[in-house]
Amino acid sequence: MDEDERARLAEFVASRAPALMRVAYLLTGDLGDAEDLLQSALAKTIPRWGSIRHSDPEGYLRAVMYREQVSWWRRLRRRREVPIGTSDSGVRDSSADADLRLALRAALWQLPPRQRTVVVLRYYEDLPEARVAYLLGCSVGTVRSRTHRAITRLRQLLPNMEPLELRR
Known part of the structure; x- marks a missing residue:
């Protein structure tokens, strides 16, 4: 990956990470799991960045997140923790x-x-x-x-x- 592609990738992640984090949080219900999900999706997306940067990188990344979440469910089906009560999620909502x-x-x-x-x-x-x-x-x-x-x-x-x- 050349310097221009690295710069485009860094710009994309910096600008879209908050929105992607909100989606990850809604999928997982836990801030830590959401961070892991987004990081895992980014790790799978970055090696393919050169081929997807001209189409829809955010859509591609979201699809990776959805599929990764499904894979996690299948692996952790019996060991999944159930949150009790609510806690501060860290996701700000100005509504x-x-x-x-x-x-x-x-x-x-x-x-x-x-x-x-x-x-x-x-x-x-x-x-x-x-x-x-x-x-x-x-x-x-x-x-x-x-x-x-x-x-x-x-x-x-x-x-x-x-x-x-x-x-x-």
């Missing part, structure tokens, strides 16, 4: 709806990892079902059923939450 976001974050942590990932990809990343299915290596029907189960569970966990379109 006026902090209480809503804290309640939603706590509810997301209570979802199984695969349901949480589908919710993050569908609603935070705003990806279509077919793209989510492709990224997770499953069928569109699986994405739909996981989304349905996740939304049903979130409604159980947050029964008094108004639909967002009613809040003004």
Whole structure:
């Protein structure tokens, strides 16, 4: 990798790392795991940087993160820790709806990892079902059923939450 490519890579990482870190945090539910996920995805992306810099490096990196997270679930399926309560995540949120976001974050942590990932990809990343299915290596029907189960569970966990379109 020549000096120009290193400079472009450093600029990309510096400018996009906060957004990528937020996605990693939403996928993992833990700041330390999010840092590990992003670092692992970067380690897999950097050797291919020269071939992806002209297309969509952020999209490529996000796909690597999603797939890496799925691999972690498969390896740690039985040994996964379940967070109890909430802690300061280190991810800053300047929204006026902090209480809503804290309640939603706590509810997301209570979802199984695969349901949480589908919710993050569908609603935070705003990806279509077919793209989510492709990224997770499953069928569109699986994405739909996981989304349905996740939304049903979130409604159980947050029964008094108004639909967002009613809040003004």
